[in-house]
Amino acid sequence: MKAEVRAAVARARAAGHRIAVVPTMGYLHEGHLSLVDRARSRASWIVLSIFVNPIQFGPGEDLTRYPRDLKRDLELAEARGADLVFAPAVSEMYPDGDPAVVVAPERLGDRLCGAFRPGHFRGVLTVVTKLFEIVRPDVAVFGQKDFQQAVLIRRLVRDLDMDVAIEVAPIVRERDGLAMSSRNVYLTREEREQAQALFLALSMARTRFHQGRTRADELLAEMRAALESRPLVRLQYLEIVDPETLQPVAQVSAGAVVAVAAFLGGTRLIDNMVLD
Amino acid sequence: MKAEVRAAVARARAAGHRIAVVPTMGYLHEGHLSLVDRARSRASWIVLSIFVNPIQFGPGEDLTRYPRDLKRDLELAEARGADLVFAPAVSEMYPDGDPAVVVAPERLGDRLCGAFRPGHFRGVLTVVTKLFEIVRPDVAVFGQKDFQQAVLIRRLVRDLDMDVAIEVAPIVRERDGLAMSSRNVYLTREEREQAQALFLALSMARTRFHQGRTRADELLAEMRAALESRPLVRLQYLEIVDPETLQPVAQVSAGAVVAVAAFLGGTRLIDNMVLD
Numbered sequence: 001m002k003a004e005v006r007a008a009v010a011r012a013r014a015a016g017h018r019i020a021v022v023p024t025m026g027y028l029h030e031g032h033l034s035l036v037d038r039a040r041s042r043a044s045w046i047v048l049s050i051f052v053n054p055i056q057f058g059p060g061e062d063l064t065r066y067p068r069d070l071k072r073d074l075e076l077a078e079a080r081g082a083d084l085v086f087a088p089a090v091s092e093m094y095p096d097g098d099p100a101v102v103v104a105p106e107r108l109g110d111r112l113c114g115a116f117r118p119g120h121f122r123g124v125l126t127v128v129t130k131l132f133e134i135v136r137p138d139v140a141v142f143g144q145k146d147f148q149q150a151v152l153i154r155r156l157v158r159d160l161d162m163d164v165a166i167e168v169a170p171i172v173r174e175r176d177g178l179a180m181s182s183r184n185v186y187l188t189r190e191e192r193e194q195a196q197a198l199f200l201a202l203s204m205a206r207t208r209f210h211q212g213r214t215r216a217d218e219l220l221a222e223m224r225a226a227l228e229s230r231p232l233v234r235l236q237y238l239e240i241v242d243p244e245t246l247q248p249v250a251q252v253s254a255g256a257v258v259a260v261a262a263f264l265g266g267t268r269l270i271d272n273m274v275l276d
Numbered sequence: 277m278k279a280e281v282r283a284a285v286a287r288a289r290a291a292g293h294r295i296a297v298v299p300t301m302g303y304l305h306e307g308h309l310s311l312v313d314r315a316r317s318r319a320s321w322i323v324l325s326i327f328v329n330p331i332q333f334g335p336g337e338d339l340t341r342y343p344r345d346l347k348r349d350l351e352l353a354e355a356r357g358a359d360l361v362f363a364p365a366v367s368e369m370y371p372d373g374d375p376a377v378v379v380a381p382e383r384l385g386d387r388l389c390g391a392f393r394p395g396h397f398r399g400v401l402t403v404v405t406k407l408f409e410i411v412r413p414d415v416a417v418f419g420q421k422d423f424q425q426a427v428l429i430r431r432l433v434r435d436l437d438m439d440v441a442i443e444v445a446p447i448v449r450e451r452d453g454l455a456m457s458s459r460n461v462y463l464t465r466e467e468r469e470q471a472q473a474l475f476l477a478l479s480m481a482r483t484r485f486h487q488g489r490t491r492a493d494e495l496l497a498e499m500r501a502a503l504e505s506r507p508l509v510r511l512q513y514l515e516i517v518d519p520e521t522l523q524p525v526a527q528v529s530a531g532a533v534v535a536v537a538a539f540l541g542g543t544r545l546i547d548n549m550v551l552d
Contacts, residue, residue, distance in 0.1 A: 100435055106377065
């Protein structure tokens with residue numbers, strides 16, 4: 001199937017197309033499909049990949065129960081205008097088991113999510129590199145929801161001289177503000193209700209920043225209080241960071257990012273907002 | 277200069293050429309030039325790169341005194357038929373200092389040389405990946421002298437799905453058997469003389485293997501005795517390993533590799549021989 005993808009991309013390129021890739025783990029929702037729209041605005045031939053990448057999951061994480069529905073995904077991707085869906089088997093991506101050579105963060109990988117998911121970004125960078133090598137896209141589209149991932153993908157391309165333009169598309173939210181995620185289906189009704197606290201806290205921080213409040217500790221304290229008022233929300237991290245270094249900032253300036261991760265029951269959700 | 281290389285390669289490819297790359301650290305000798313010959317047999321347009329890659333040197337290694345002669349290298353490369361020499365500055369390859377994202381061995385990197393040069397192969401794999409991304413060659417040629425490097429480059433390409441054929445060309449030796457190396461210029465006359473013990477020991481092991489001796493411990497003991505008779509040779513490692521796993525073998529079968537590293541004075545030399 002890798003060989004077929006290479007051949008199909010080569011044909012599209014020979015026909016004058018500009019190639020985009022949209023990497024996903026499937027169980028597509030409007031967030032993913034908005035990435036296809038963004039890809040369409042930058043390229044004329046779109047590969048959407050669907051691969052639940054085992055090496056980016058840690059022990060005890062939700063690899064085996066991660067939601068899957070390939071038939072529905074194929075319909076949605078085609079309806080939205082993907083020209084090719086690449087949904088390889090694990091044995092095709094890792095024919096020898098765990099790879100002996102990987103792509104890994106030397107910095108930036110131990111902050112935020114990386115501090116709680118060791119090896120996660122090594123798995124992400126490795127599989128994205130493989131996908132780039134198979135498709136050789138002109139442009140690749142990622143979602144801002146996975147903020148740290150987007151930062152690392154930009155570094156991947158810059159530090160390894162990959163000739164791929166990286167587009168990062170905004171978070172798509174449910175009506176109450178909850179960031180769309182394939183994992184939202186894990187939530188019970190009560191958890192789902194309290195999950196909107198994440199968006200509310202981020203929005204509050206943005207409002208305060210617009211009102212001229214720039215002390216990170218004050219903004220964080222207010223957000224933390226709001227989140228702690230929801231008993232089902234167990235905060236994992238809440239930080240305001242520099243968008244390039246991912247280091248916490250003391251004084252907030254435009255471009256800083258508020259990033260949050262929390263468990264609701266056994267479900268881990270992340271969200272973030274740029275303070276601009 | 278990266279952009280110029282990309283443009284020149286694109287023109288060559290558009291003209292129907294098959295592209296080869298020969299990565300080197302310069303101070304070219306017949307070993308390097310034999311790689312150009314090999315490249316010529318597999319491709320019609322050859323990029324030879326010259327880059328003393330700082331991130332593959334450890335503290336206390338010979339980065340600053342590594343021999344350099346770009347003018348002579350350019351003449352030799354051109355005379356041998358390289359179509360383009362890519363000799364970037366450090367600031368061009370690492371404009372932000374040490375890369376935040378690297379390519380690294382998960383396995384195989386801690387054996388042989390890797391056990392004594394932590395981070396070395398991470399530096400090698402990272403710079404080779406960058407070079408591959410800049411040139412996007414059809415084929416890349418490496419020397420068997422850097423045996424572990426060749427094993428890891430094959431894994432790099434396989435594990436990251438890079439569409440590059442890897443060629444490994446045989447070791448080129450001086451008249452007395454010493455493997456050619458840019459570092460040989462460091463040797464005093466006495467060290468140079470005793471350095472031939474490496475080749476003699478490897479040859480002895482091969483002869484014994486051809487005579488039917490297959491116990492690795494016996495072969496190693498005989499080689500070690502021969503090397504220890506040369507007082508200027510300080511052995512770093514001497515092993516007989518499986519050519520894919522790099523694990524030591526107890527019983528030698530065809531394809532096993534004898535690998536050696538030794539210091540002569542402050543100069544570290546490596547050599548190896550396939551038992552076939």
